[in-house]
Amino acid sequence: MLVVEGLFTEYPNDRGEVVKAAQDVSFTVDEGRLFTLLGPSGCGKTTTLRSIAGLERPRAGEISVNGQVVYSSAKKVFVAPNRRGFGMVFQSYAIWPHMTVFENAAFPLDVGRKSYSRKDLRDKVMRVLTAVQLDHLADREATKLSGGQQQRLALARALVMEPALLLLDEPLSNLDAKLREKMRFELKRLQRELKITTVYVTHDQSEALALSHQIAVMNEGRIQQIGTPREIYENPGSQFVADFVGNTNFIEGTVSSGGVRTELGDIRVATNGLAPNDKVAISIRPEDVDLKETRPSGNNVWEGRVEQKVFLGEAVDFQVKVGSRTLLSRQHPTLRTKVGESIFVCLDPEKCVVLKIS
Amino acid sequence: MATDTTVRRADPSGSAAERAWDRLDLKWLVIGVCVAFAVYIAVIPLGFLFWQSFRTPQSAAADAVWTLSNFTxxxxxxxxxxxxxxxxQxxxxxxxxxxxxxxxxxxxxxxxNTPFKTVFYALSLIPLVIPSILFTVSWILLASPQIGIINLVLQSWLGLQAPPFDIYSIGGMIWVDGLHYSPMAFLLMTAAFRAMDPSLEESATMSGAGIFQVLWRITLRLTWPAIVATILILFIRAIESFEVPALLGLPAGIEVFTSAIYQAVHRYPSQVGLASAYAxxxxxxxxxGVYFVSRLSGQGSKYATMTGKGFRPRQIDLGRWRWFTSAIFVVYFLLIVVLPFAVxxxxxxxxxxxxxxxxxxxNLTIEPYRFILSYPNLGRTVLNSxxxxxxxxxxxxxVASVICWIVVKTKYPARWLLDNVASLPIVFPGLVLGLSIMIFYLNVDIGIYGTIWIMLIAYITRFxxxxxxxxxxxxxxxxxxxxxxxxxxGASWVTTFRRIILPLLKPGLVAGWIxxxxxxxxxxxxxxLLYSPDTQVISIVIWELWENGQYVELSALGVMFILALFIMxxxxxxxxxxxxxxE
Known part of the structure; x- marks a missing residue:
């Protein structure tokens, strides 16, 4: 179990200005869980990860793993990264070009505190290489591997010492799309099988949604929201989160009795905890914007016109003009309304998330 | 391990923490010893140089006193x-x-894809093994106005009145010294080109850039730190070059700093203070220059072109021009190895x-070789060298690998100063360095004066x-x-250094070591200035032969020396x- 409490990490940049990379970051990762730090570049997610690793020295806060404090500003504890026993996969993979596949993977056992017999070492390394399907390449030079293989080798190297914590820094960002998809499943399978506590850093929201037990969305050094993938996606807590995770439509308006007054008209939606005349934005996902060729019954129905559509194979994206607004809607390909034809848009109040604009 | 679901605990306490302390100490011990050593060897002669530049010459008649007259x-x-x-100039x-x-x-x-380039690579390193004094002597034999073979040949072919080349000129000095040190630039730039990710060049090619556009706008720009470092090294080496200005400049009255220092030392009474003031x-x-380069290395990550991914250099197809580049190699090799060695x-x-x-x-004879092989103490001399x-x-x-790790990879506050201090000996012309080390160890007697250790310290300092x-x-x-x-x-600093840094540095370390x-x-x-009869080295013997005017014997020793170095x-x-x- 990883506990990060009130972490602040700052460092001077090339011009000597202080970069406030991580600001008051706190979260807990339960045993065996995969926790993702998600955010745009420069949001502090990598710095947070490197602080956990011990590669950056935070200014304040406390980090502990399984009850052992590895960093604490109050207790003046800083355990060197090589004493923490965490596995880490770097964005560039950092495969050592002067070693073979086997030597790369065996390195952590080789330099670790525990010494292994030749046979034990070989068994352990081969087991982890088998797990990532590189056992047949053990004697190959590491530089002769393909991108996906290097990535798997980096993972094997991080796993071989059975770390208390696995840290992954955008491990899939250097792979091509197909391979990324495949490795996503691989990673998930391995993590779930080994039940290893993992912190994963990515800027790719679909990766985060696919892999994580929990996601923390970060922006400008701070955590914006923590939740399960479903919570983050279906109940974003702020406009930033709604916008960054997945696609969404924002409809701005003010709170009125029984709903929100917008330029489309009144949208009926629950406005619990909001005062009348609060400025809000309604966020609704494209797949929740329903399109019908005939007027359906019920509330929140508007007539619009199909402005453009994009065929994606498994779905069709429609841009529908309602008044002066354009709404994005994702529909099953069976809906064949042509560009320029009229169509009815309906918004399910259950799917509308009302976000206060501060 | 698929079945092993227990997770090892990070355990910073207890005996492990004690061992961590041990290892930490080893890190600081290595760094401390290297830094102290570098500072010691760099600062001692420097301090003496300054001290000496404010002293009058010591003689039997008068003790040395403080003065500003050296500077005036x-x-x-x-x-x-x-x-x-x-x-x-x-x-x-x-x-x-x-x-x-x-x-x-x-x-x-x-x-x-120049043909036979692997052969050329091996060949172009040969000039490095030819000692400067031998290279200079051979070019005197080739291009002096009186006895230069090239001059004589061209004069008789073209019917010229005056010899076309005069090696005793500033142009002649630049020619000989520049030619002699071009392999150094070649080595440094080769290392830089090799370390660069070729995909950076390939993407320029794909953007529509031609060969020379890629070379000018990508390759040379990306190797910028290496370029500045290389030119700096060449410049400093040239400005402290001694043999060429002494043998080619002085006869024509062309004086540079080193030859001025040399003459100041060899005047009677010796003007060491004046020499120091020049220095x-x-x-x-x-x-x-050094400060500028250290500023440049602060921008490390911008130029970190070797990533964890594999890199495979690709070659540019020159087409028919490859025979032209091949010809350049041949001519170069003629000028820098074949002609000097032949003469x-x-x-x-x-x-x-x-x-x-x-x-x-x-009148061919092997007499000079016989003379050299019976030269007193030859075996001892070779072993010393x-x-x-x-x-x-x-x-x-x-030591250099530790120092440059501190300078490049850490953020310690005074690291640029360390780089400067360790690079200080670069400012010493060999003669002045020898002199200051000699007098320092004469004054501070720790029993190494006149032994091989003082020469070892001098060499380490100098290089x-x-x-x-x-x-x-x-x-x-x-x-x-x-x-x-x-x-x-989980690797400690010492392990990381030994198993990761040193092996990855190996191309640079091997090139530097050679x-x-x-x-x-x-x-x-x-x-x-430091040798004694017991610690005589080969280059000293060559110098003695030159002083005595024993040119043919010098040539015989030179030929054997070059061949031995070549094999080595x-x-x-x-x-x-x-x-x-x-690779």
Whole structure:
């Protein structure tokens, strides 16, 4: 179990200005869980990860793993990264070009505190290489591997010492799309099988949604929201989160009795905890914007016109003009309304998330 | 491990913490010893140089006293401006000439499909093994207005009245020194080109850039730190070059700083203070250069072109032009190896030096070789040379790798100062370094004066800056994640250094080691003030022969020396390829 409490990490940049990379970051990762730090570049997610690793020295806060404090500003504890026993996969993979596949993977056992017999070492390394399907390449030079293989080798190297914590820094960002998809499943399978506590850093929201037990969305050094993938996606807590995770439509308006007054008209939606005349934005996902060729019954129905559509194979994206607004809607390909034809848009109040604009 | 679901606990307490302390201590011990050593060898002679520049000469009649007269003598006349200008002219000309030549050859060798280039690569290293004094002597034999073979041949072919070339001129000095040091530029730039990710060039090609656009706008821009470092090294080396200005400049009355220092020392009574005052100017010039390079290495990550991903260099197809580049290699090789060596070889089989002719051909003799092989203490001399150069190269490269790690990879506040301090000996002309070390250890007697140890210290001091530049060029190319991943694997600093940094530095370390070994074994200007009959080295014997005017004997020793060095380098190269980084 990883506990990060009130972490602040700052460092001077090339011009000597202080970069406030991580600001008051706190979260807990339960045993065996995969926790993702998600955010745009420069949001502090990598710095947070490197602080956990011990590669950056935070200014304040406390980090502990399984009850052992590895960093604490109050207790003046800083355990060197090589004493923490965490596995880490770097964005560039950092495969050592002067070693073979086997030597790369065996390195952590080789330099670790525990010494292994030749046979034990070989068994352990081969087991982890088998797990990532590189056992047949053990004697190959590491530089002769393909991108996906290097990535798997980096993972094997991080796993071989059975770390208390696995840290992954955008491990899939250097792979091509197909391979990324495949490795996503691989990673998930391995993590779930080994039940290893993992912190994963990515800027790719679909990766985060696919892999994580929990996601923390970060922006400008701070955590914006923590939740399960479903919570983050279906109940974003702020406009930033709604916008960054997945696609969404924002409809701005003010709170009125029984709903929100917008330029489309009144949208009926629950406005619990909001005062009348609060400025809000309604966020609704494209797949929740329903399109019908005939007027359906019920509330929140508007007539619009199909402005453009994009065929994606498994779905069709429609841009529908309602008044002066354009709404994005994702529909099953069976809906064949042509560009320029009229169509009815309906918004399910259950799917509308009302976000206060501060 | 698939079944093993228990998770090891991070355990920073107890006995593990104690062991962590041990290892931490070892890290600081290694760093501390290396830093202290570098500072010691750099600062001692520097301090003495300053001290000496404010002292009058010591003689039997009068004790040395404090004075400013050395500076007024050195800088009080208009001659100084001319001296300064000549030195800059010579050093700039030499470094630009050597750099242009070396870079062009490195590019052709690394990035084009010039035929037979692997042969050329091996061949172009040969000139490095020819000691400067032998190279200069051979070019005197080739291009002096009186006896130069090239001049005589061209005169008789073209019917010229006057000899077309005069080696005793500033142009002649730049030609000889620049030609001689172009292989150094070649080596440094080759290392830089090799370390660069070729996809950066390929993407420029794909953007529609031609060969020379890629070279100019991508390759040279990305190797910018290496370029500045290379030119700086060449410039500094040229400005402290001694043999060429002494043998070619002085007869024509062309004085640069080093020859001025040499003459000040050899005047009677010896003007050591005046020499030191001249040396202070060199120090100012070179300190600026070193500071600039250390600023440049602060921008490490911007130029970190070697990532954790594999890299495979690709070659540019020159088409028909590849025969042209091939021809350039041949001409270059002729000028830098074949002609100089041939003229020495010719001279070494003569009883007295004579220009090649049918008549001279009949007087061939092996007498000079017989003379050299029966030279007193020859075995001891050779052993001294070999042991000194091996130990100096090894110590220099190990210390340099630690120093440049601190400078490039850490954020310690005074690291640029450390780089400057360790690079300080670069400002010492060999002669002044030898002198200051000699007098320091005469005054501070720790029992090494007159032994081989004082020469070892001198060599290490003298060549540390060069080792440092080789190591730094390589260090800049190592991505920091390669180190961090070792730390995350549980490796201590010492282990990381030994198992990750050193192997990845190996191309630079091997190149630097070979370089330091060669320059040590032919080192002359420092040794000349420190040797004793027991610690005589080969280059000293050559110098003595030159002083005595024994040119044919000098040629015989020169030929054997060059051949031996050549074999040594071939073995080192072979070992480097065998046990070095696979490419």
């Amino acid at each position: 003598t050195a800088y009080g006349t208009s001659d100084t401006a001319r001296l300064f200008w000549t030195s800059i 010579f050093a700039l000309g030499t470094s630009v000439f050597a750099f242009t030549l070396g870079t062009a050859l490195a590019w052709m060798n690394e990035r084009t 202070v100017s060199l120090l100012v010039i070179t300190t600026c 020495l070889l010719w001279s070494s089989f003569q009883r007295f030096y004579a220009v090649p002719s049918m008549e001279a051909l009949q 070999v042991m000194l150069s091996f130990s100096a190269a090894t110590i220099v490269m190990l 540390m800056p060069y080792g440092l530049r080789y190591a730094t060029t390589s260090m800049l190319q190592i991505h920091k994640e390669l180190e961090e991943s070792a730390a995350m694997s 370089y330091v070994m060669i320059v040590s074994i032919r080192e002359l200007s420092t040794s000349i 380098v071939m073995v080192a190269q072979w070992l480097g390829r065998r046990y070095g980084v696979k």
